[in-house]
Amino acid sequence: MNKDLNLLDDEQAVEIFKALANQTRVSILQMLKDPDSNFSTQAHVIKDEGFEGGVCVSDIRSKTGISQSTTSQYLSILLQCGLVEMKRIGQWTYYRRNEETIKRFERYICQNI
Amino acid sequence: MNKDLNLLDDEQAVEIFKALANQTRVSILQMLKDPDSNFSTQAHVIKDEGFEGGVCVSDIRSKTGISQSTTSQYLSILLQCGLVEMKRIGQWTYYRRNEETIKRFERYICQNI
DNA sequence: TAGATATATTGCAAATTATAGATATATAAA
DNA sequence: TTTATATATCTATAATTTGCAATATATCTA
Numbered sequence: 001m002n003k004d005l006n007l008l009d010d011e012q013a014v015e016i017f018k019a020l021a022n023q024t025r026v027s028i029l030q031m032l033k034d035p036d037s038n039f040s041t042q043a044h045v046i047k048d049e050g051f052e053g054g055v056c057v058s059d060i061r062s063k064t065g066i067s068q069s070t071t072s073q074y075l076s077i078l079l080q081c082g083l084v085e086m087k088r089i090g091q092w093t094y095y096r097r098n099e100e101t102i103k104r105f106e107r108y109i110c111q112n113i
Numbered sequence: 114m115n116k117d118l119n120l121l122d123d124e125q126a127v128e129i130f131k132a133l134a135n136q137t138r139v140s141i142l143q144m145l146k147d148p149d150s151n152f153s154t155q156a157h158v159i160k161d162e163g164f165e166g167g168v169c170v171s172d173i174r175s176k177t178g179i180s181q182s183t184t185s186q187y188l189s190i191l192l193q194c195g196l197v198e199m200k201r202i203g204q205w206t207y208y209r210r211n212e213e214t215i216k217r218f219e220r221y222i223c224q225n226i
Numbered sequence: 227t228a229g230a231t232a233t234a235t236t237g238c239a240a241a242t243t244a245t246a247g248a249t250a251t252a253t254a255a256a
Numbered sequence: 257t258t259t260a261t262a263t264a265t266c267t268a269t270a271a272t273t274t275g276c277a278a279t280a281t282a283t284c285t286a
Contacts, residue, residue: 010136010139010140014135017131017133017139018243020127020130021127022127022244023123023127026123027123029226030225030226056263058261058263066245066246067245068264069245069246069248069266070246071263073264073265075263088252088253090254090262091253091254091261091263092253093262106222106223109219109222113143113215135274170233180275181233181234182234182235182276183276184233185233185234189234203232203282204231204283205233
């Protein structure tokens, strides 16, 4: 086990590589960098509720063009490896980037690859 | 098409993610960071021939424990996406890291992910 | 030339991933 | 409570990946 939570271990890194080994999932992560300009339906970009930058599944779905179930599954894969975080508010589930993990991943690449 | 050869495009990046979505292939890349300490059989670490740091397939194979054919295939996957380069010298094929691509990949992660 | 050695390629079964439709669940609204 | 909406989960099939044994190829050596 890795004591230092700031560093990814090889296993976690490989999980992230798997998650990113798919163009659509990479695109989702990239779109979430700038929710305001990528998701015209501002309706679901949460400013309050303590989850700024969150975008709901259906907005992501309409932007990517894939099916609802695939969208949900892709987001769950990104969530699983920590690249995004989510919050359920009412009937919507909002997803946004988890910059902590992404930073750790960058560090892993630069130091361990 | 991407005019700037210093930047990876999304497609190339996804190919690299696929290559790294496997613990053994990541390990190979990591071992090649320090061939001198990772491959005791110095015999095939080329100092001359203009391919310093190159390690032959059988040395990599014995270090990873996977079969000869799998080793060869993994190296070909790493070669395909540019993470390693190779040189055939006599009956041996030497592989070493392609630091150019790896640097570009790092840059891609930091800027595009 | 005939082995011996190193690597690549081929063929294949097993495992995993991709993707969507159908269905279930949770919440909101009437 | 019924209905509508949003999302997750389940199921199924196609596609891809894994990893090896067998085979082919290239080179070296006797």
